[in-house]
Amino acid sequence: MPRGLPPLTWFRAFEAAARHLNFTAAADELGLTQSAISQHVRSLEMRLGVQLFRRNPRGLSLTDDGRRLAPQVGSAIAMLASAAASYDAGPSERLLTVATSVSIAQWILAPHLSSFAEEHPNVRLRILSTIWPDDFKASVADVEIRFGSEKQVGAGARRMTPDSLIVIGSPKLQGPLEDLPLIEAVGTSEGWRHWAEHGGCQSRLEPSLLVDAHGLALDLAVNGAGLALTSSLLAANAVAAGRVERKHSRSLDSSDGYFLAVNATTDAARAFEDWFQQRVTRATVATSLG
Numbered sequence: 001m002p003r004g005l006p007p008l009t010w011f012r013a014f015e016a017a018a019r020h021l022n023f024t025a026a027a028d029e030l031g032l033t034q035s036a037i038s039q040h041v042r043s044l045e046m047r048l049g050v051q052l053f054r055r056n057p058r059g060l061s062l063t064d065d066g067r068r069l070a071p072q073v074g075s076a077i078a079m080l081a082s083a084a085a086s087y088d089a090g091p092s093e094r095l096l097t098v099a100t101s102v103s104i105a106q107w108i109l110a111p112h113l114s115s116f117a118e119e120h121p122n123v124r125l126r127i128l129s130t131i132w133p134d135d136f137k138a139s140v141a142d143v144e145i146r147f148g149s150e151k152q153v154g155a156g157a158r159r160m161t162p163d164s165l166i167v168i169g170s171p172k173l174q175g176p177l178e179d180l181p182l183i184e185a186v187g188t189s190e191g192w193r194h195w196a197e198h199g200g201c202q203s204r205l206e207p208s209l210l211v212d213a214h215g216l217a218l219d220l221a222v223n224g225a226g227l228a229l230t231s232s233l234l235a236a237n238a239v240a241a242g243r244v245e246r247k248h249s250r251s252l253d254s255s256d257g258y259f260l261a262v263n264a265t266t267d268a269a270r271a272f273e274d275w276f277q278q279r280v281t282r283a284t285v286a287t288s289l290g
Contacts, residue, residue, distance in 0.1 A: 013040035036187025099141035103215025142264035157259035181226030189255035
């Protein structure tokens with residue numbers, strides 16, 4: 001039985017790196033960190049069982065396997081973009097389009113969206129769940145909620161606060177932190193090593209589960225897979241519902257976060273901005289006190 005496809009994020013990272021022959025330039029284009037691009041490419045190489053790049057002192061060069069794969073991946077991505085564009089409806093009367101990461105859609109919007117509908121019954125919502133940062137460029141969105149650093153998200157985006165990295169886990173998961181599985185979102189600026197150093201922890205904390213999004217780290221923590229170092233903003237609703245709990249009082253300021261950008265001047269867009277900020281602030285303040 002054939003194996004499933006590798007994650008599309010791996011292919012996207014490879015395609016950008018193959019064009020630029022530089023991980024840093026690929027990271028800038030996709031709005032990721034250099035380490036995330038490197039990690040995605042390395043994962044793709046391990047999955048395919050071939051080396052795609054030669055890591056030279058002055059940059060990258062494609063191997064024969066890399067040269068064969070690059071045009072095929074580029075063509076496939078272009079076809080996917082074309083197919084998606086044919087279904088992308090333009091602005092419509094009373095339709096508010098919100099482009100957001102899957103993590104935000106799942107952990108913040110979904111638990112509270114009914115209240116927005118009750119407060120604004122005349123507004124129809126279309127939510128676009130984005131995967132890659134440049135998906136925002138392709139979308140026609142009135143409101144965007146992006147993850148990244150201030151440099152990556154661009155001008156006009158406002159960071160959602162309060163937000164910091166906190167340690168959370170299932171209430172059923174008990175024991176010393178050093179003895180439990182640790183979950184980390186790779187490709188972000190800070191991780192377990194930074195959290196330990198910030199608090200003067202003497203133990204070396206090595207994550208045993210690596211994921212590519214804070215939302216997935218939270219999902220694994222909810223299901224008892226380990227302790228996640230994740231966004232307090234993202235985890236607020238799960239903590240309030242008792243699905244996870246804080247396992248340590250220490251928090252860590254993060255260079256990355258969730259940013260809100262309002263591209264439309266409509267009353268609906270402004271109403272959504274106010275509603276979202278109020279919901280986020282209320283939930284995360286309660287989490288920080290918990």
